[in-house]
Amino acid sequence: MPDRQELEQQLRSALEGAKAALEELVPTLRPAPVTPVDTSVTLAGMTMKNPVVVASGTFGFGREYGEFYDLSELGGICAKGLTLHRREGNPAPRIAETPMGILNSVGLQNPGVDAFIAEELPFLRQYDVKVIANISGNTPEEYGIMCEKLAGAGVDMIEVNISCPNVKAGGMAYGTRPELAAEVTRMAKSHAGSVPVMVKLSPNVTDITEIAKAVEGAGADALSLINTIRGMRVDVTTRRPILKMNTGGLSGPAVLPVAVRMVWEVANAVKLPILGMGGVSSGEDAAQFMLAGASAVAVGTACFADPFAPLKVRDGLAEIAAKQGLPAVSHLTGGVKPW
Amino acid sequence: MKVEKSCKIVHKTQMGDAVFMVLEAGDMVRTSYRNPGQFVHIRCGDSLLLRRPISVASCQEDYPSDLVTIVFEVRGAGTQWLAERKLGETLDVMGLLGNGFPVKPEGRYLLVGGGIGVPPLWGCAQRTSGKSTAILGFRSKDKAIMTDLFNEDCAKTLIATDDGSLGYHGFVDALVRQELEQDRNYDAVLACGPRPMLKNVARAAKEFGVPCFVSMEERMGCGVGACLVCACDMKDGSRKHVCKDGPVFDAEEVDWDA
Numbered sequence: 217m218p219d220r221q222e223l224e225q226q227l228r229s230a231l232e233g234a235k236a237a238l239e240e241l242v243p244t245l246r247p248a249p250v251t252p253v254d255t256s257v258t259l260a261g262m263t264m265k266n267p268v269v270v271a272s273g274t275f276g277f278g279r280e281y282g283e284f285y286d287l288s289e290l291g292g293i294c295a296k297g298l299t300l301h302r303r304e305g306n307p308a309p310r311i312a313e314t315p316m317g318i319l320n321s322v323g324l325q326n327p328g329v330d331a332f333i334a335e336e337l338p339f340l341r342q343y344d345v346k347v348i349a350n351i352s353g354n355t356p357e358e359y360g361i362m363c364e365k366l367a368g369a370g371v372d373m374i375e376v377n378i379s380c381p382n383v384k385a386g387g388m389a390y391g392t393r394p395e396l397a398a399e400v401t402r403m404a405k406s407h408a409g410s411v412p413v414m415v416k417l418s419p420n421v422t423d424i425t426e427i428a429k430a431v432e433g434a435g436a437d438a439l440s441l442i443n444t445i446r447g448m449r450v451d452v453t454t455r456r457p458i459l460k461m462n463t464g465g466l467s468g469p470a471v472l473p474v475a476v477r478m479v480w481e482v483a484n485a486v487k488l489p490i491l492g493m494g495g496v497s498s499g500e501d502a503a504q505f506m507l508a509g510a511s512a513v514a515v516g517t518a519c520f521a522d523p524f525a526p527l528k529v530r531d532g533l534a535e536i537a538a539k540q541g542l543p544a545v546s547h548l549t550g551g552v553k554p555w
Numbered sequence: 556m557k558v559e560k561s562c563k564i565v566h567k568t569q570m571g572d573a574v575f576m577v578l579e580a581g582d583m584v585r586t587s588y589r590n591p592g593q594f595v596h597i598r599c600g601d602s603l604l605l606r607r608p609i610s611v612a613s614c615q616e617d618y619p620s621d622l623v624t625i626v627f628e629v630r631g632a633g634t635q636w637l638a639e640r641k642l643g644e645t646l647d648v649m650g651l652l653g654n655g656f657p658v659k660p661e662g663r664y665l666l667v668g669g670g671i672g673v674p675p676l677w678g679c680a681q682r683t684s685g686k687s688t689a690i691l692g693f694r695s696k697d698k699a700i701m702t703d704l705f706n707e708d709c710a711k712t713l714i715a716t717d718d719g720s721l722g723y724h725g726f727v728d729a730l731v732r733q734e735l736e737q738d739r740n741y742d743a744v745l746a747c748g749p750r751p752m753l754k755n756v757a758r759a760a761k762e763f764g765v766p767c768f769v770s771m772e773e774r775m776g777c778g779v780g781a782c783l784v785c786a787c788d789m790k791d792g793s794r795k796h797v798c799k800d801g802p803v804f805d806a807e808e809v810d811w812d813a
Binding site for chain 1 (some may be wrong): 778781
């Protein structure tokens with residue numbers, strides 16, 4: 217039987233050992249110290265407090281989702297697409313669900329640029345959020361007139377839609393032909409004064425970098441991509457397409473890999489900053505776009521399932537940056553390491 | 556501020572082809588009830604991107620949690636998922652959304668429902684505490700739902716079936732004409748059902764000079780008026796939206812020929 221003193225000694229040293237082991241372990245058990253990640257990004261001179269924008273056409277003019285949360289939480293709002301005159305859009309049905317996507321054929325229903333400036337812009341201006349007006353024209357002149365009006369009204373940026381697949385006149389043609397895309401860009405730039413002009417590219421082309429280069433050459437300040445991909449769904453029983461317009465634009469997670477690929481290609485082809493979009497519904501989705509070369513991201517279709525999706529994307533993105541030890545979310549931009 | 560809520564299923568019954576479900580909805584009714592005929596927008600699993608709009612059959616303020624009753628039929632993948640949910644499970648619900656029927660408690664209405672369009676009229680019947688009349692149409696006797704509930708909450712309930720297996724053999728608009736011939740002192744005709752039915756009921760109401768309000772249906776996206784997909788053609792050439800401007804419209808404003 218060991219004597220009492222020896223036993224005490226053994227116990228004490230065992231305790232000391234355990235204590236030392238514990239002290240070594242504790243710091244690893246504590247959550248990593250929270251270093252605030254800088255979430256601000258700058259897109260063509262426009263600084264946003266975070267890189268999350270809501271995509272045009274999915275967020276109206278902000279009034280509806282503004283009933284769910286403070287719009288100042290967002291980096292920017294791309295307002296519903298505007299035309300020179302009021303448009304009632306296409307007949308319904310205008311939406312069809314697809315595997316992890318939706319097809320839409322709204323057809324640019326909007327109150328017209330003047331009504332936006334008079335009634336919607338003052339509402340959006342109540343919030344600490346960048347306001348990006350989105351415009352579509354039937355002629356280059358219409359783009360010019362709208363840019364002049366919007367620049368005068370003081371929007372933060374103008375997104376030029378040369379790619380809406382739903383308008384028979386113009387629309388598609390501008391986005392698929394480099395020389396027309398350049399012409400519209402020049403017209404927009406020459407009428408937008410100091411307001412940056414961002415051109416929204418169509419994915420419905422053989423080589424998106426050709427259009428991107430043409431638009432860059434014409435003086436665009438930024439690019440946004442992708443718009444929706446043309447698609448179709450047919451009801452096998454009635455043999456009718458679900459959409460009354462027969463075809464529409466596909467969005468949602470189904471298009472994400474196509475969009476990331478296109479952002480990557482464009483980022484490698486031009487120097488312009490990119491607003492990336494297409495199926496973003498999480499921080500990881502957004503990080504993919506940024507790594508591929510986007511300076512900011514837009515969330516669209518995800519809002520329909522979850523109105524809070526843009527805020528979750530913002531927080532998820534900051535979390536990823538923090539986990540990777542980045543001081544700023546903007547450090548993700550262009551960081552992809554291709555094989 | 557509007558919210559999406561996690562709502563617990565506290566009651567579930569199969570009613571023929573329809574599912575009757577009561578949800579605990581927090582303060583949803585207290586904060587967003589306008590009138591009977593509004594809807595809730597329910598997330599139906601992770602693989603479906605779009606929520607499903609389901610009209611509210613009845614709702615009431617309650618403590619600690621308001622109660623919302625929905626009655627729906629399985630029409631596709633979304634409603635199939637919803638029908639498979641069990642008692643005690645929770646649903647991701649946005650609501651109450653839209654504008655329902657302009658019902659005044661002191662009013663007396665002719666409620667006209669067809670098939671799965673019947674449920675939202677129950678709320679109208681309850682709101683007018685036994686003074687209204689219901690005319691309910693179904694394809695056949697075995698498709699009839701909620702007739703006992705309407706019997707309880709209406710002064711009179713008439714049934715029509717397409718095949719004559721229950722009540723009047725024929726469509727509801729014939730019964731609407733019959734009823735209005737005897738008594739046109741209704742404050743309004745309130746109707747919900749398939750579009751051809753609504754069109755015929757609206758025409759009948761107009762013949763008798765009684766105002767008519769109809770609940771329209773269209774494929775919907777966001778449910779709150781942001782995405783603009785659920786367009787409804789109006790007589791003045793404009794396109795309004797079922798989710799935000801409706802689902803209930805004045806029948807006079809709707810372009811029935813669109």
